[in-house]
Amino acid sequence: MRNVTLTDIFQHPSAQKYLNRSGLVHAIATAYHAFSLAKDFGVDPDLATKAALLHDIGHYTWYTNGQWDYSLYKENDIHAIKGAERAHKLLIQLGEDPRKAKEIALAILLHTDSYLPKGQLDLLPLQRVVALADEADEEPGGMHHYRSLDIKTALSRIKKLDRLVDAQYETENLKHSV
Template sequence: MRKVTLVDVFKHRITQKYLQRSGIHHAVTVAGYALEMAVEAGVDPDLATKSALLHDMGHYEWYRDGKWDYEEYRKHDIHAIKGAERAHKLLIRLGEDRTVAKEVSLAVLLHTDSYLPFELNGKRTPLQEVVRLADEKDEQPGGLHHYKQMDKSEAIRILHQLDLEVDQADYENDVS
């Protein structure tokens, strides 16, 4: 049985603060993709969905002359590093198992290699690869995927459904 659900994670004030920057719609959509991909790949769906939900919580805003500057942001981007730290701290505060918090944090850290001077191709774990692919599936040019809107109540409804599906997948794995 899971200690912390996606809805628990989403409702926390820290998650609310940082998902406002990166986009609730994007985070919830990527969590849904991660569940599908995790089941296909034999990856723990709980770890995959939590990692996907939190993968961009390290985003920050970069403005130049009062206007969002995506290119400048990309040049100075360290969101995966900040996100990994925030995700770990958040999950520990929520009472999550320390091993789960560590695995989620690493998946958040390695969901992109845009901040690294080298590529991670072939070096990610299956969990980390699922999160990378789920994020990539929702991306749009110029970061537009971060600006799609989703009402919080709709996000909670979808995340509740994902929680039920994660529980079902865990049950089916235990029975097999």
């Protein structure tokens, strides 16, 4: 049983604000990729899709002379840190289990190493799923953040993903009850 659905998250005003800022199409596509990867990595699809949906909510837009400055963004970016904090706060406000909220926040924190000193991270499976899902939808120059989608279609896609996660849980419960 899930305390909080993707639809609950999506409909929250702060999620709306930050998902639109960071790229709603990218967030939804990344959540779908995470759902697909979750089974391969033995990861809870609920945690994977939530972390993937929220992975970029910490983005800040970097502009020079009124124009998006990708190099300035890459040089100064700490969106994963801010996003982990925002996601944790949002999930707790919505009633998510605190342990799950922490796992999701940590996956968001570690979905990219762009802000870390060079080195190799040893990611846990959920963290790896979110990082791979993000990479699967990336476009050169950060253009994946600028695809657009109307709110009605976005909500429809989120609800469909909620049904897929619920169906996965039902399948797992049937396996365990036999």
